[in-house]
Structure formats: structure tokens, C-alpha cells
Amino acid sequence: MSEFHRLVEHEIPRLRRYARALTRDNNRADDLVQDTLVRGIEKAHLWQEGTDIRAWLFTIMHNQYVNNIRHDMLEQATVDVDQVASTLVATTDPTASRQLSELDRALGHLSKGQREVVLLVGLEGMSYDEAAKILRVPIGTVRSRLGRAREALRLLMGIDEETPKSADRVVRRHPSVEDGIAA
Helix, strand or coil: CCHHHHHHHHHHHHHHHHHHHHHCCHHHHHHHHHHHHHHHHHCHHHCCCCCCHHHHHHHHHHHHHHHHHHHCCCCCCCCCHHHHHCCCCCCCCCCHHHHHHHHHHHHHHCCHHHHHHHHHHHHCCCCHHHHHHHHCCCHHHHHHHHHHHHHHHHHHCCCCCCCCCHHHHHHCCCHHHHCCCCC
């Protein structure tokens, strides 16, 4: 197996997690991951060794997702809470299941652009710059969407500005990202 194929294989769990959260449907997510892997392997000659293969694959996935949306504008999607829960840290908090359901509902009310940014930065721990490249938008747009998404999540989940920002944990999952997000 070539080094390229090993690097791609290493990214499959992240691709699955992002696809499931993005599409909000396990079957569509599996199809999206498969389409991404097929395209990535077909386009292996375009990947430049030494560059971030994760960002390259996520860009392919994002483009494929956009293409899929264009082909099927009317299909509504849902996140399987059980699938998303497996990627979260275990807790002994008895209200965690309810909070996860509330978060799932709130994420479903965000715009597609806001949800994509929250998932890339919060769930995948990507930097603003990486998310901007994947989504092909300016970094300011990423910051703006993230700020609006955080505010919308607070409102949708009934979190007061003065209380600990539980919704912000969605976008503060990765320590390297935390410093760049204004409260």
C-alpha cells in the first residue's frame, strides 16, 4: 500500500464523522464518504506531497456535498443522535442525553453555512483558515458564520449570555481552536 493510500485510510473516521454530521443521515453520509474516497483516489495525482491531506479530502467532500445538494434540493436530512453521541466524550451527567437532543435540534435550525462552520471548527477542530479553504470562503466569513451560529445555538438552546456557554463547547472542542474564538 502506498503512503498516499495510508494517509487517506487514516482520515476515513474523520470523513465519516463530518459526513454524518453534515448530511444528518447515515446512508447519505456513507455515500458521501465513498464518493469522496473514490474521487480522492482518482485525483491522487493532483495531491501534492507534504500538503495537508485532511484539508484536501475535506475540500473534495465539501464539493461533493454541494453537488449532491444541487441534485436533490428537496430532501430533508436528520442527524442520528446515536451516531453523533459516539464521537462525544462520555459523561455521568444524567441530562447529557437531553442536551444532546437539544443540540441536534438546534443544529438542524442553523443555516447550512453556519452548520458547516460549526462542524468543521467545533467537531473536527479545524482552524478558521482550514475551514475557509475547505468551504472556499474568506476567513472573515468563517468567523462571521461561527459567531452567528454560536448566538443562534445559545438562543435555540435557551442559554443565557451570563451562564456558562454550553453551546460554545460545540465550537470549543479542540484546544488549538479555543484561543481564536471570541466569547
